[in-house]
Amino acid sequence: MKYMSIMKRWLLNVASIVLVILIVVSVSLFMIIRNYYYGAAKMTVEAMTSEEISSIFNMYGASTSGFENAAREYCENFSSGDTMAVWVIDKNARVIVTSSGFAVSDDVEISEYADAKESPGGSAIWTGRLPSGEKIMANTCIFRYENGRFGGAIRYMVSLDAIDRQLVNLAFMILAVAVLMFAVLLLSGMAFIRSIVNPVKEIGETAKKIAGGDLGASIDHYPYNDEIGELCATINDMADKLSESDKMKNDFISTISHELRTPLTAIKGWGETLQQIGDSDPAMTKRGMDIIISESTRLNGMVEDLLDFSRISSGRMIYNTERIDFLAELDDVAYSFKDRAYRNGIELAYNAPAIPAPGNADPSRIKQVFINILDNAIKYTEEGGTITISAAIEDKKKLVVVFEDSGAGIAPEDLPHIKEKFYKANNTVRGSGIGLAVCDEIVKYHGGTMDIDSVLGEGTKVTVTLPLEIAVKQEKHEKEESENE
Secondary structure (H helix, E strand, C coil), X not given: CCCCCHHHHHHHHHHHHHHHHHHHHHHHHHHHHHHHHHHHHHXXXXXXXXXXXXXXXXXXXXXXXXXXXXXXXXXXXXXXXCCCEEEEEECCCCEEEECCXXXXXXXXXXXXXXXXXXXXCCEEEEEEECCCCCEEEEEEEEEECCCCCEEXXXXXXXXXXHHHHHHHHHHHHHHHHHHHHHHHHHHHHHHHHHHHHHHHHHHHHHHHHHHCCCCCCCCCCCCCCCHHHHHHHHHHHHHHHHHHHHHHHHHHHHHHHHHHHXXXXXXXXXXXXXXXXXXXXXXXXXXXXHHHHHHHXXXXXXXXXXXXXXHHHHCCCCCCCEEEXXXXXXXXXXXXXXXXXXXXXXXEEEECCCCCCEEEECHHHHHHHHHHHHXXXXXXXXCCCEEEEEEEEECCCEEXXXXXXXXXXXXXXXXXXXXXXCCCCCCCCCCCCCHHHHHHHHHHHCCCEEEEEEECCCEEEEEEEEECHHHHHHHHHHHHHHHHC
């Protein structure tokens, strides 16, 4: 596709349309004013009537001398001589007397004379130029004597040269105003477009830098609080989040590399040791095998977390949903962690109702949520601390499980991000930093919620809420009743 800048498109589209509008308006305005002036001139010459002329000439009679005397007196006493000129024309189309006193050549053609004689109103208007070159508008009015005999005509003439000079001056004024308006519009439009185009170019350049890996790029000097300003803020926010996400990813890679190296080092070390001692020390062999199995189990757990996170991110997480008892799964996890808590010097208290909590869920995934939460609680709780697990069924609609520990707690600035991928509030404790993100996705899939509250140095409380099968059936029943109504 051929590239065309916003400025060029504006000039071709908006500016050209505005130019056409200005031309049309200017021409229309000029024609309106011209028609007004010419209309005024026409009204001036049309104001004279044949009846008034006939009454004057009838007073002198139809003789040649009477006609000439009447013509001379009419021209001498003509009251509008300052605005128009008068010619008195006899029946042979010759100019006898003029209001200016100058004789007119007999070969002067009076174009409208014949039209006036044939006109029912006895007059005709003509616009043109005299032999002298002066442009005039003329109205020729014929008159008749009382006996009906044709007497002659009087030609009233208004000069249009002065009007045309004014119209020319006016045309230049209109043109100057139109050019000024277009120039102001063009300059202001170009300045406005430039105020948009330049920031957009900068946004594009910044976006290219960000796409190229420069996550520190930002737009810092856009002065207006408008849509582009909002876009700049969004780009900056995106860059900050990408930078933060990239840092978290790098920290995650570093952490997971260390976490994977630790069990692998232990497995390799004990494998080499067992290879060297052979069957000579059964106790050492047993201890080494226990450590290898333990570290392999931990390594397998981290790999599973990574695989689960990858499946969730790509939307390929598989759930094998069936009818289960949530509390039965919680019982298994709680009792399996009692020994581990005891070995770490941590008191684990468990309190749950002795009734089933049925629901449709993937038992292995639900158990995975409980295991990850308890694993975190034990890792962040020091010897002598306590962990409390309590469960309750609320309104027969949902199961609420609360995991509360007296561990290290989470800082207020870390708490909002604790369920984000790759985020790890405490890098001194082993872990990949994706366990809670996976747990949150699993709980959401099952229609539940996972909330985390914590006070730094005092402990953390994780509340998992899961909908029960009873609630699903009840909602379905209520929906059917409302539809029947």
